[in-house]
Amino acid sequence: MIELLLFVFLGCVLGVFTGLTPGIHSNTVSFLVLAFGFSGSIELAAMFVAMGVTQSFVDFIPNIIFGAPDSESFIGMLPGHRLLVKGEGMKAVGLATAGCLFGGIGAILLAGTFMNFVSGILFFLPKIIPAALALVLFSMVLSEKGTRKKAFSALVISLSALVGVAVLTLGQGGGNTGNSLMAPITGFFAISTLVYSICSGTSLKRQEVKKISLPGKKIMVGSLLGIAGASAVSILPGVGASEAAFIIRKAVGKIGTGTYLVLIGAISTANIIFSLFVLLAAGKTRTGIAAIVKVLAVPQPEMLWLFISVSLIAMAFAALATFALAKFFLEKIRFLPYGKVNVAVLLFLALVVLAFNGFYGLAVMGVSACIGLIAVTEKVKRSHCMAFLMVPTILIYLAM
Amino acid sequence: MLREYWLNRIALACGVIGAVLLFYYAWLAAPSTATIGQLDKGALDKKVIVQARVDSAFAKGQTLFFTLDDGNKIKAVKMSPSAMDKFFVQKNAFVVVTGKVQEYEGALELVAEKIEPAE
Numbered sequence: 271m272i273e274l275l276l277f278v279f280l281g282c283v284l285g286v287f288t289g290l291t292p293g294i295h296s297n298t299v300s301f302l303v304l305a306f307g308f309s310g311s312i313e314l315a316a317m318f319v320a321m322g323v324t325q326s327f328v329d330f331i332p333n334i335i336f337g338a339p340d341s342e343s344f345i346g347m348l349p350g351h352r353l354l355v356k357g358e359g360m361k362a363v364g365l366a367t368a369g370c371l372f373g374g375i376g377a378i379l380l381a382g383t384f385m386n387f388v389s390g391i392l393f394f395l396p397k398i399i400p401a402a403l404a405l406v407l408f409s410m411v412l413s414e415k416g417t418r419k420k421a422f423s424a425l426v427i428s429l430s431a432l433v434g435v436a437v438l439t440l441g442q443g444g445g446n447t448g449n450s451l452m453a454p455i456t457g458f459f460a461i462s463t464l465v466y467s468i469c470s471g472t473s474l475k476r477q478e479v480k481k482i483s484l485p486g487k488k489i490m491v492g493s494l495l496g497i498a499g500a501s502a503v504s505i506l507p508g509v510g511a512s513e514a515a516f517i518i519r520k521a522v523g524k525i526g527t528g529t530y531l532v533l534i535g536a537i538s539t540a541n542i543i544f545s546l547f548v549l550l551a552a553g554k555t556r557t558g559i560a561a562i563v564k565v566l567a568v569p570q571p572e573m574l575w576l577f578i579s580v581s582l583i584a585m586a587f588a589a590l591a592t593f594a595l596a597k598f599f600l601e602k603i604r605f606l607p608y609g610k611v612n613v614a615v616l617l618f619l620a621l622v623v624l625a626f627n628g629f630y631g632l633a634v635m636g637v638s639a640c641i642g643l644i645a646v647t648e649k650v651k652r653s654h655c656m657a658f659l660m661v662p663t664i665l666i667y668l669a670m
Numbered sequence: 671m672l673r674e675y676w677l678n679r680i681a682l683a684c685g686v687i688g689a690v691l692l693f694y695y696a697w698l699a700a701p702s703t704a705t706i707g708q709l710d711k712g713a714l715d716k717k718v719i720v721q722a723r724v725d726s727a728f729a730k731g732q733t734l735f736f737t738l739d740d741g742n743k744i745k746a747v748k749m750s751p752s753a754m755d756k757f758f759v760q761k762n763a764f765v766v767v768t769g770k771v772q773e774y775e776g777a778l779e780l781v782a783e784k785i786e787p788a789e
Contacts, residue, residue: 582688589681
């Protein structure tokens with residue numbers, strides 16, 4: 271029992287490390303463990319569950335504060351950055367954290383219902399995904415006002431789709447792994463934001479870090495939408511948290527920045543928890559964490575209590591740690607010249623992409639950044655760059 | 671409006687409930703020590719710890735098949751065995767196997783989760 275708690279605590283600490291460090295994912299750590307040939311260890315399985323849940327919270331700190339996205343919740347970078355520039359960075363992190371917390375609680379409360387319906391959902395949902403994604407792509411173009419903006423929107427979508435197909439289906443290490451996504455995600459959403467911030471001389475307003483209050487209604491709506499999105503993401507291969515958040519936003523209509531951040535947070539954490547339930551109910555793995563757990567321990571019905579208990583403990587640790595770390599970084603960042611911070615982050619991200627993906631990744635990042643900058647300078651939504659994930663996903667489902 | 675104070679309290683409550691449920695899981699999953707002779711149909715789906723000598727062992731694909739003998743014999747399997755598992759499970763070695771008792775083709779077998787050398 272004590273040993274199990276220690277492993278859970280270790281998992282939480284590792285989750286903070288993988289969450290704060292761009293380019294390091296829980297999958298990266300798991301490869302090392304598997305390389306040593308570990309198996310038959312409930313304690314290690316619990317550690318990875320704790321690590322995955324904690325990472326889903328802490329990811330938002332580099333995402334929002336430093337503009338360094340990860341491969342799952344990168345879509346939160348744009349609204350989060352908007353709030354950061356207005357001096358509400360702590361509120362942005364708070365909203366995402368609240369989403370993670372309530373999304374996780376909701377997923378746990380729905381464990382029984384979800385596990386009963388997994389088989390039905392597994393049959394039905396893959397049939398409608400290609401049509402749903404195609405519809406969203408068309409609506410993205412139509413949502414822009416004016417012929418010029420519609421034309422540039424179509425251009426950004428087409429170029430992003432080409433990058434996505436090239437990288438995910440033809441490029442090195444193809445497939446939807448964390449590291450192969452890193453270069454285009456970094457280019458589209460991080461480098462383009464950083465370059466624009468540097469060139470336009472964006473500065474941060476003084477950050478309010480003490481005694482934040484968050485809108486309860488936005489948290490409730492965002493969490494409920496997030497839980498619904500996560501239940502689909504945890505079952506469908508090739509559809510990630512950011513894609514799901516994006517689709518829900520398009521389907522529901524106007525969602526404010528705050529609700530959107532809660533939604534992304536809820537999907538991130540609930541997705542991990544639901545994927546563990548999918549492992550128990552159907553034996554299928556849809557997240558790296560579930561895949562590792564399946565290798566480390568033979569799934570048994572009583573493990574439902576293990577997953578729930580470890581998730582709850584990790585959520586508690588992660589929520590408190592995220593608030594503390596966000597306050598720490600936001601208080602430090604106000605003493606630094608924001609322009610120089612942006613330059614430092616840009617160089618760091620380029621180095622990380624170079625380390626994990628080589629010069630090929632750097633080239634992809636550069637091309638993606640240019641496409642992102644087209645969107646910024648022509649004032650079309652940067653979220654159109656999501657086509658880099660959506661078009662390959664449509665192709666994968668049509669090929670199934 | 672939801673203040674950070676209440677978010678922290680909700681998070682702490684999650685942690686406390688999680689710790690309680692973890693104790694419950696540990697109690698539920700705790701294996702009981704048994705000899706092979708004590709394993710019968712009443713022990714099906716129960717988790718047990720058995721200490722015995724390895725009578726025979728071979729690996730096929732991603733599965734390790736072996737027979738345990740402490741005066742009575744039982745067949746055992748280990749899915750996706752690690753290098754250490756294969757090292758411990760060798761003929762005439764004494765091992766401590768933690769696993770679930772299941773039925774296969776009318777006979778009881780032990781599906782091993784953890785294999786350690788006997789002291």
